[in-house]
Structure formats: C-alpha cells, structure tokens
Amino acid sequence: MKVYGATISPMVRKVLMALEIKGLDYQVEFVIPFNTPEGFEKISPLKKIPALVDGDVSLADSTVICEYLEDRYPETPLYPSDPVLKAKARWFEEYADTVLMKVTAEGLYFERVVKKLMGMETDEEKVQKNLKKNMPKTLDYMESVSPAEGFLVGDSLMMADIAIGSSFINAGYAGFEPDSSKYPNFAAYMQRIKAHPAFQVRMKEDAKFINKE
Amino acid sequence: MKVYGATISPMVRKVLMALEIKGLDYQVEFVIPFNTPEGFEKISPLKKIPALVDGDVSLADSTVICEYLEDRYPETPLYPSDPVLKAKARWFEEYADTVLMKVTAEGLYFERVVKKLMGMETDEEKVQKNLKKNMPKTLDYMESVSPAEGFLVGDSLMMADIAIGSSFINAGYAGFEPDSSKYPNFAAYMQRIKAHPAFQVRMKEDAKFINKE
Known part of the structure; x- marks a missing residue:
C-alpha cells in the first residue's frame, strides 16, 4: 500500500x-x-x-x-463493533476532522509551523483570536467527554482517540498544551494516549522532520 | 425515533x-x-x-x-457491503457533505432561499462568484463520475445518490439546474434519482414549506 x-x-x-x-x-x-x-x-x-x-x-x-x-483488514479493530459505540466513535472522528481541524490545525499549527517551514509569516493575531475565541469551548467540550481512565470508546486506542490525539499533537508542535489545572481529565487523557507506541513512533519521525527544516 | x-x-x-x-x-x-x-x-x-x-x-x-x-437497522441496505464499493460510496457522501455543501448550499441555496425566508437580503454577488468560480469544476467532476444508467455505487438508490441528489435538489430550489447539453450524464442521472418515490415524498413536503412562507 x-x-x-x-x-x-x-x-x-x-x-x-x-x-x-x-x-x-x-x-x-x-x-x-x-x-x-x-x-x-x-x-x-x-x-x-x-x-x-x-x-x-x-x-x-x-x-x-x-x-x-x-x-x-478487520484484524485489530479500530472501531467498536457495537453500532451505538461505533456511532459515538464516528462522532469524535468527525469532530476532530472539522472542529479540531480549524482550531488546532488551521488556526494554530498551520500558522505557526507550516507557514514557518514554507518561509511565510505567521498571522499571530489570527492565532491569538483563535486561542481566545475557539480554543476554550473546544477544551470545555473535550474535558466533558474525556474518560478518567482508558480511552474514548473502547478498551484500547481506537480511531476516535487517534483522530483527537493527532490534532492536539500538532497543536503541541505549535507550542500549545491543554492546561492540566483547568482541564485535568483531558490533559491526563492526552498524556495517556500520546504514550501509545504507535504515537511514539510517529512523534519521533515528526521530530526529525521539524528539526531538519 | x-x-x-x-x-x-x-x-x-x-x-x-x-x-x-x-x-x-x-x-x-x-x-x-x-x-x-x-x-x-x-x-x-x-x-x-x-x-x-x-x-x-x-x-x-x-x-x-x-x-x-x-x-x-441493516434491512434495505443503503451502503454497499463490498469494502471497496463502500469506500467509494463514503467518498461521494463526504464530497456532498463538504464540497457540495459549500457550492450548492452555502453559496447558493442559503443565499437565495434561506435568507429570503428569514427576511434577509441575498448576496447575489457572492452567488454569481460561486456559480462562476466553483460550480463549473463541481459539475465537471459530477459529469466524470455519473453513470450512464443506474446509480453511483449499486443497483439501487443508496446514500451516495441520496447525498449528491439532496444537495442538487436544494440548488434547484435556488433556481439552478445543471445544463443537460454540457453535463448530459449528470443531468440525466439527477432526473433519474429525483424520480425515486422517497425523493418525491420529500420534494412534495418541501413545496408546502417553501410556498407557505
């Protein structure tokens, strides 16, 4: 493939x-x-x-x-088999692909990292507006749905966690981490899923890419 | 429900x-x-x-x-069971939910119909720009994928057809129909799927709503 x-x-x-x-x-x-x-x-x-x-x-x-x-390739499933849990999983993935794409990628990572790599100027005013206007309600929502232990929709890391985690990993590359005093469940959940071996592999590759340029 | x-x-x-x-x-x-x-x-x-x-x-x-x-509720399936065809179906639905949402809804139906119903003024300049800039490449793509007979991904009307059809039905409410001399396959496909009894029921309901206001 x-x-x-x-x-x-x-x-x-x-x-x-x-x-x-x-x-x-x-x-x-x-x-x-x-x-x-x-x-x-x-x-x-x-x-x-x-x-x-x-x-x-x-x-x-x-x-x-x-x-x-x-x-x-159904082996090692990444979506729950139960229709209700699968729908919840798809909702989180959709949330990541739309809302988080705007808040963590377009309004943050793209401005601070991608533009820099391309020799363009960061629109820091846009970033600050995004962090003030959009980020708090996004984090409020993430805190409200983050599990105290384990993962979003199953007993292991699944696409819902991957989509959410992936967005906030790039926010991290742009210097943003959720405040663990205000968003304790979400901050702990993010630490937990970032520790997954597959995320660790990806983040090590990312580090090479970011440091190379 | x-x-x-x-x-x-x-x-x-x-x-x-x-x-x-x-x-x-x-x-x-x-x-x-x-x-x-x-x-x-x-x-x-x-x-x-x-x-x-x-x-x-x-x-x-x-x-x-x-x-x-x-x-x-798997009875009367609306997605193909084959993984490759199901992926194609999901692509068309995603295309409808993102590209067509912008071209046929936000830049056309919303401006000409929704705003009017709400007593707001249509931004006809925005509509014309959308029809010139975005609509032609959208129709080129739809023409390239429209089947000469039947439906997009199966032997019957499925979600792919429903999503695409639904978007262009609202474009029709805003006075836009694809030109059958330039887009013969897509125009004929739209006529074919709009004739489906379930679309007919919905469009009759829509007519009551539009005429009432």
Missing part, C-alpha cells in the same frame, strides 16, 4: 496510525497540498492529502481511508 | 430518506440552527442539524446518523 501525504499532517497521521496498529505494510510518498504531482487528482480528486493506493483501489479522505482499512 | 431539524435542509433530508427507505417510524421536531431550543447541545454538541434520538441514543451529524441507521 502507498500513502500519499506529509507524515506530520494530522490527517495523514490518522492513516499511518491505522496501518501501523493493524500491522499492514506501507510506503509513504511525500506529497504536500500546495504542490501536488501531475495527475494526483486521479488518486485524490480534490488534490488533498492523505490519499491511499491499495492495489487497484485509490482513495482520498482520511476517514474514508480509515473506514476502508477497517472493513477490508 | 425523533429527527431534529428542518425537513428542507439537504443534510436533514439525508436522514429522512434513510429512515423512509428503511421503513422505520420517525417523528420530526422542527429545529433551525439559528434558534435552537434550550439544552439542544445535549443532543447535538455543536447545535447543528440534523440530530437523532433513538431511545437512549442521541446522535448528531448526518453521516454519523446514516451510518448508525445502517449498522443498527
């Missing part, structure tokens, strides 16, 4: 985590959204990352890809 | 179509996003529509709800 994208992207990381935890072989082809290779729209119609090629199957969108990996 | 939302919303229509085709009983509780009832965030954390209550299960997000209905 081939994953197209930048390994440090929170959306690409979702796919890499799923592949690693399921023990599937894969290669990464480095693609960034601003400069996609000729013909990339045949794999990813909107030229977005991640995209996956598995034999003669081409797929785009991190959630579509992760659900596909689950359906086609 | 109780569906919270406005029946004319393309996202709410996805859920109503799923319930109707699966033959499940439901009631609709009228909710609009601008003025949600007290405590609605307990059902829909972002106060968005649609939301669903099924016994003690509360869910938000049209895709999360439709996947839940499929998992919990």
